[in-house]
Amino acid sequence: MNAVLMVLLLLSNAASQPSVPRPVRVAGPGYEGAIVSAEELRAGDPQHVTKPASLWTPTEADIRDAEERLSQYLKSSEATAALGSTRIAPELTRYYRQYWGRVVRGQRQVLIQFFHADSSAGKRGLWYQGTLVVSGGGYQFFRVSYDVRTKRFSGLKMNAPE
Numbered sequence: 001m002n003a004v005l006m007v008l009l010l011l012s013n014a015a016s017q018p019s020v021p022r023p024v025r026v027a028g029p030g031y032e033g034a035i036v037s038a039e040e041l042r043a044g045d046p047q048h049v050t051k052p053a054s055l056w057t058p059t060e061a062d063i064r065d066a067e068e069r070l071s072q073y074l075k076s077s078e079a080t081a082a083l084g085s086t087r088i089a090p091e092l093t094r095y096y097r098q099y100w101g102r103v104v105r106g107q108r109q110v111l112i113q114f115f116h117a118d119s120s121a122g123k124r125g126l127w128y129q130g131t132l133v134v135s136g137g138g139y140q141f142f143r144v145s146y147d148v149r150t151k152r153f154s155g156l157k158m159n160a161p162e
Contacts, residue, residue, distance in 0.1 A: 033097030
Protein backbone atom coordinates (compact mmCIF):
# COMPACT_ATOMS: atom_id res chain seq x y z
CA MET A 1 0.00 0.00 0.00
CA ASN A 2 3.06 2.18 -0.02
CA ALA A 3 2.64 5.01 -2.48
CA VAL A 4 5.26 5.96 -4.98
CA LEU A 5 6.88 8.94 -3.33
CA MET A 6 9.20 11.60 -4.47
CA VAL A 7 11.69 11.58 -1.63
CA LEU A 8 14.54 14.03 -1.62
CA LEU A 9 17.30 13.26 0.84
CA LEU A 10 19.59 16.25 1.19
CA LEU A 11 22.67 14.44 2.45
CA SER A 12 25.31 15.23 -0.13
CA ASN A 13 26.56 18.47 1.40
CA ALA A 14 26.17 17.37 5.03
CA ALA A 15 27.81 14.01 4.40
CA SER A 16 30.77 15.55 2.62
CA GLN A 17 31.42 17.99 5.47
CA PRO A 18 32.61 16.08 8.55
CA SER A 19 32.18 19.14 10.78
CA VAL A 20 28.41 19.18 10.16
CA PRO A 21 26.66 17.37 13.01
CA ARG A 22 24.42 14.42 12.17
CA PRO A 23 20.84 14.37 13.46
CA VAL A 24 20.53 13.62 17.17
CA ARG A 25 18.15 10.79 17.98
CA VAL A 26 15.57 11.58 20.67
CA ALA A 27 12.87 9.38 22.15
CA GLY A 28 10.32 9.52 24.89
CA PRO A 29 6.95 8.09 25.80
CA GLY A 30 5.20 7.49 22.47
CA TYR A 31 7.71 9.18 20.17
CA GLU A 32 11.02 8.70 18.41
CA GLY A 33 12.68 11.24 16.20
CA ALA A 34 15.77 13.16 15.17
CA ILE A 35 16.78 16.74 15.90
CA VAL A 36 18.25 18.25 12.74
CA SER A 37 20.78 20.94 13.63
CA ALA A 38 20.80 24.40 12.13
CA GLU A 39 24.26 23.60 10.75
CA GLU A 40 22.93 20.55 8.91
CA LEU A 41 19.99 22.53 7.52
CA ARG A 42 22.38 25.23 6.28
CA ALA A 43 24.71 22.64 4.72
CA GLY A 44 21.75 21.08 2.89
CA ASP A 45 20.80 24.47 1.47
CA PRO A 46 23.80 25.55 -0.65
CA GLN A 47 21.67 28.05 -2.59
CA HIS A 48 20.70 29.76 0.71
CA VAL A 49 16.99 29.53 -0.02
CA THR A 50 16.47 29.83 3.74
CA LYS A 51 18.15 32.75 5.49
CA PRO A 52 20.81 31.27 7.81
CA ALA A 53 19.75 33.55 10.68
CA SER A 54 16.24 32.06 10.57
CA LEU A 55 17.52 28.62 11.67
CA TRP A 56 18.36 27.35 15.15
CA THR A 57 18.78 23.94 16.79
CA PRO A 58 16.00 22.82 19.17
CA THR A 59 17.00 21.16 22.44
CA GLU A 60 15.75 17.86 23.79
CA ALA A 61 13.79 19.89 26.37
CA ASP A 62 12.06 21.80 23.53
CA ILE A 63 11.12 18.47 21.94
CA ARG A 64 9.81 16.96 25.19
CA ASP A 65 7.73 20.08 25.78
CA ALA A 66 6.18 19.90 22.29
CA GLU A 67 5.57 16.15 22.46
CA GLU A 68 3.86 16.44 25.86
CA ARG A 69 1.30 18.80 24.29
CA LEU A 70 0.93 17.18 20.86
CA SER A 71 -1.76 14.56 21.62
CA GLN A 72 -3.99 17.16 23.24
CA TYR A 73 -3.52 19.51 20.27
CA LEU A 74 -4.51 16.76 17.81
CA LYS A 75 -7.84 16.49 19.66
CA SER A 76 -8.57 20.20 19.15
CA SER A 77 -11.20 21.34 16.67
CA GLU A 78 -8.48 23.04 14.58
CA ALA A 79 -6.50 19.82 14.24
CA THR A 80 -9.46 17.49 13.70
CA ALA A 81 -10.71 19.77 10.92
CA ALA A 82 -7.30 19.57 9.20
CA LEU A 83 -6.89 15.81 9.66
CA GLY A 84 -10.42 14.72 8.79
CA SER A 85 -10.93 10.98 9.05
CA THR A 86 -7.27 10.01 8.68
CA ARG A 87 -5.54 7.50 10.92
CA ILE A 88 -3.01 10.09 12.10
CA ALA A 89 -4.26 10.68 15.66
CA PRO A 90 -4.83 7.00 16.56
CA GLU A 91 -1.50 5.99 14.99
CA LEU A 92 0.58 8.90 16.28
CA THR A 93 3.07 6.58 18.02
CA ARG A 94 3.78 4.91 14.65
CA TYR A 95 5.21 8.12 13.18
CA TYR A 96 8.92 8.94 13.29
CA ARG A 97 9.74 12.64 13.50
CA GLN A 98 12.29 15.20 12.42
CA TYR A 99 12.58 18.41 14.41
CA TRP A 100 13.88 21.56 12.73
CA GLY A 101 14.33 24.92 14.43
CA ARG A 102 13.28 28.04 12.56
CA VAL A 103 12.48 31.63 13.42
CA VAL A 104 9.16 32.93 12.11
CA ARG A 105 8.23 36.57 12.71
CA GLY A 106 10.82 36.74 15.47
CA GLN A 107 9.51 33.65 17.28
CA ARG A 108 11.41 30.39 17.67
CA GLN A 109 9.40 27.49 16.32
CA VAL A 110 10.06 23.79 16.05
CA LEU A 111 8.88 22.38 12.73
CA ILE A 112 7.94 18.75 13.37
CA GLN A 113 7.80 16.52 10.30
CA PHE A 114 6.17 13.10 10.63
CA PHE A 115 6.97 9.92 8.66
CA HIS A 116 4.74 6.86 9.15
CA ALA A 117 6.61 3.68 10.11
CA ASP A 118 5.04 1.85 7.12
CA SER A 119 6.21 4.47 4.61
CA SER A 120 9.41 3.98 2.65
CA ALA A 121 11.01 6.80 4.69
CA GLY A 122 10.04 5.00 7.89
CA LYS A 123 11.01 1.50 6.81
CA ARG A 124 14.37 2.59 5.41
CA GLY A 125 15.22 4.90 8.33
CA LEU A 126 15.57 7.94 6.07
CA TRP A 127 14.07 10.15 8.78
CA TYR A 128 17.28 9.63 10.79
CA GLN A 129 19.86 9.92 8.02
CA GLY A 130 19.61 13.63 7.30
CA THR A 131 17.33 16.44 6.21
CA LEU A 132 14.33 14.87 4.52
CA VAL A 133 11.62 16.48 2.40
CA VAL A 134 8.76 14.35 1.05
CA SER A 135 6.20 15.24 -1.61
CA GLY A 136 2.98 13.26 -1.81
CA GLY A 137 2.08 10.23 0.26
CA GLY A 138 -1.04 11.60 1.91
CA TYR A 139 -1.59 10.82 5.58
CA GLN A 140 1.73 8.96 5.82
CA PHE A 141 3.46 12.34 6.04
CA PHE A 142 2.40 15.49 7.84
CA ARG A 143 3.92 18.45 9.67
CA VAL A 144 3.10 21.00 12.33
CA SER A 145 4.92 23.92 13.93
CA TYR A 146 5.31 24.45 17.67
CA ASP A 147 6.07 27.89 19.13
CA VAL A 148 8.42 27.36 22.07
CA ARG A 149 7.44 30.64 23.79
CA THR A 150 3.64 30.49 23.49
CA LYS A 151 3.57 26.66 23.62
CA ARG A 152 1.03 26.60 20.79
CA PHE A 153 0.86 24.58 17.60
CA SER A 154 0.05 25.96 14.15
CA GLY A 155 0.29 25.14 10.47
CA LEU A 156 -0.84 21.52 10.65
CA LYS A 157 -0.63 20.17 7.11
CA MET A 158 -0.90 16.70 5.68
CA ASN A 159 0.92 15.88 2.44
CA ALA A 160 -0.98 15.79 -0.82
CA PRO A 161 -2.47 12.43 -1.77
CA GLU A 162 -0.39 9.97 -3.70
